[in-house]
Amino acid sequence: MTQRTLVLLKPDAVDRGLVGEILGRIERKAGWRIVALELRTLDLDTLRVxxxxxxxxxFYQPxxxxMSGSPSVALVVEGERVVEGMRALAGPTDPIAAAPGSIRGDFGTVVRENLVHASDSEKSAEREIEIFFPTLAGRP
Structure with missing residues (x-):
């Protein structure tokens, strides 16, 4: 089933020059495509929502x-089982627990600054896409 998910490449991914590497991993997944992408410094109102x-x-205030300290890359990825797949590609939040080959397993250093956010369910993906890319909300 084709789905969409929100992915955020967090400030540590941008600051460490990992955007191209992470986007490449996403693009190489057969059947997945990036349908929206924007580099932006996230404002507190958006982050609070x-x-x-x-x-x-x-951990909320830190x-x-x-997340508001420097630019992030926000993107929407579309594809077969992309919500589940993107979570697997990201790996667990703890980089020590994340398997080699996952983004956090290969590049993560600490739990709090964990490189990437990926929606945890289809419902969350719909809500998060509405926050970051309102013109895409509700589209298949």
Whole structure:
């Protein structure tokens, strides 16, 4: 089933020059394609909406500061089982637990600055695409 998912290449991925490597991994997945892409410094209002479920947790404020501190790349990827597949490609949040071959397994250094965000479900993907790319919301 064709799906869409939101992917964020976080400031650490941009700052470390890993954008091309990560985009290449996404583009090499058979049947996946990037349908939207933008380099931007994320504003706090957008981040508060995006990370609303984490409000009140100890990592919430440092996460907002990290994510708004320098540019990120926001993109929408479309393809067969792309939500599940992109999560596998990203790897677990903890880079020590992430398998070699995953983005975090190959390039991750710390849990909090973990290079990439990928929607965790189709429902989350729809919500997140609406936040970052409202003109694509609701499109197949």
């Amino acid at each position: 995006h990370y609303a479920e984490h409000e009140g947790r100890p 996460l907002l500061e990290f």
